Amino acid sequence: MTIVRGPAVEPNSDISQIARAFVEARRTASPLPAFPGPIPPDLPAAYAVQDAALALVGQHAAGWKVGRINPPIGGVDRLAGPIFADQIKAEDGAAMPIFANGFGAAEAEFLLRVGRAPDPAQRRFSMDEARMLIDAVHVGIEIASSPFAGINDHGPMVTISDFGNNNGLVVGAAVAGWQDIDLNRWPVSLYINDAEIGFGLAADMLDGPFGAARFLFEHLAARGIAVTPGQWISTGAVTGVHPVAIGDRVEARFDARLSIRCTIAAQ
Numbered sequence: 001m002t003i004v005r006g007p008a009v010e011p012n013s014d015i016s017q018i019a020r021a022f023v024e025a026r027r028t029a030s031p032l033p034a035f036p037g038p039i040p041p042d043l044p045a046a047y048a049v050q051d052a053a054l055a056l057v058g059q060h061a062a063g064w065k066v067g068r069i070n071p072p073i074g075g076v077d078r079l080a081g082p083i084f085a086d087q088i089k090a091e092d093g094a095a096m097p098i099f100a101n102g103f104g105a106a107e108a109e110f111l112l113r114v115g116r117a118p119d120p121a122q123r124r125f126s127m128d129e130a131r132m133l134i135d136a137v138h139v140g141i142e143i144a145s146s147p148f149a150g151i152n153d154h155g156p157m158v159t160i161s162d163f164g165n166n167n168g169l170v171v172g173a174a175v176a177g178w179q180d181i182d183l184n185r186w187p188v189s190l191y192i193n194d195a196e197i198g199f200g201l202a203a204d205m206l207d208g209p210f211g212a213a214r215f216l217f218e219h220l221a222a223r224g225i226a227v228t229p230g231q232w233i234s235t236g237a238v239t240g241v242h243p244v245a246i247g248d249r250v251e252a253r254f255d256a257r258l259s260i261r262c263t264i265a266a267q
Helices: 014-028 043-057 127-132 156-161 208-223
Strands: 063-073 076-083 094-098 103-114 134-146 166-174 187-192 195-201 232-234 249-254 258-266
Touching: 014 043, 014 156, 043 076, 043 156, 063 156, 063 166, 063 208, 076 156, 076 166, 076 208, 094 134, 094 166, 103 166, 103 187, 103 208, 103 249, 103 258, 127 134, 127 208, 134 208, 134 232, 134 249, 134 258, 166 232, 166 258, 208 232
Parallel strands: 063 232, 094 258
Antiparallel strands: 063 076, 103 134, 103 232, 134 166, 187 195, 187 249, 249 258
């Protein structure tokens, strides 16, 4: 796996200024008309922006989103961003905010809960090793939103820079007996205002939800970030990234067994 630890950040560097601009725009729910600085040239620089923003926010991540990089960059085909505790709701029909005049989308995802922290010295994980660190699987909806409306139009360096474009997580019901179920074969649909606008299988998402967990454990180890029990992993958009507007009603359905809903509100 490519090491993504960023360079040391000077207070007046481009990295610091980009991080401060995104954190302030999120804090005040103010739109950014353009990316606030030079676009980071590579993954280490993009994660340096994310690290600087995490330091400014001063919150421990209660979870991590994993998204896809397509086409891959230097063999890296996924990206990560933090999810904060006040953005996670375990409530069917929860009101989930997006940034007005920014970017907003909803994604149907399998959510994995970390049951046991990995060995801090471990840098590589097999699929089985990653799976053994998980103690629950839930269905859910990730809310992707950024004050910068063009966040998904300029490549993964921009997406990574603003917390991976995450703005919340709706945790739905637990999948009973997940250890003996092939979640990759569950059909997943996403509805907006009662119209189906996305359908897919986790099997089409690289190596599936547990592959996302394996990526994240290796990725965070490379960045020197500890994984802690109870953290959530939002494993990737099964049906795609679907734009939403304030007032929309969103529902994700999983194998006609489980569903989770939310409404879209203003940040």
